[in-house]
Amino acid sequence: MNVQSYLFFDGKCEEALNFYKESIGAKVDMMMRFSESPEKPQPGMVPPGSENKVMHASFKVGDTQIMASDGHCAGKPSFQGFGLSINAANDAEAEKLFKAVGKGGQVQAPLSKTFFASKFGMVTDKFGVLWMVIAE
Numbered sequence: 001m002n003v004q005s006y007l008f009f010d011g012k013c014e015e016a017l018n019f020y021k022e023s024i025g026a027k028v029d030m031m032m033r034f035s036e037s038p039e040k041p042q043p044g045m046v047p048p049g050s051e052n053k054v055m056h057a058s059f060k061v062g063d064t065q066i067m068a069s070d071g072h073c074a075g076k077p078s079f080q081g082f083g084l085s086i087n088a089a090n091d092a093e094a095e096k097l098f099k100a101v102g103k104g105g106q107v108q109a110p111l112s113k114t115f116f117a118s119k120f121g122m123v124t125d126k127f128g129v130l131w132m133v134i135a136e
Helices: 013-024 093-103
Strands: 005-010 027-033 053-061 064-069 084-087 106-112 121-123 130-135
Touching: 013 027, 013 053, 013 064, 013 093, 093 106, 093 121, 093 130
Parallel strands: 005 064, 084 130
Antiparallel strands: 027 053, 053 064, 106 121, 121 130
């Protein structure tokens, strides 16, 4: 059994994928727009003007696969009740990742030494996704 995260960016998926590629080295394995679907979407599934939004994408951060979509394309992504944790090889990498993924976002807990890690911090990125960065 395998559990994967699926993020719905509500119209900002391609922007988010480009941000993750640039900031944390994500690799996009696959991306399909609504207009590229082999089957015509059911009525009401794709809001008018959203044909070029992302129907489904798959990307990797390190060895972890994450799936994503624009969902209903309403422009109001909401990520609540979870976060993504990214493990850094050392303190310098943790600082680099924290700064990169947090660009344009909001720090929830500054990157600092804790009893369980040499560096740990939490930051919500500019799309609303909470990232926990840790160097154990």
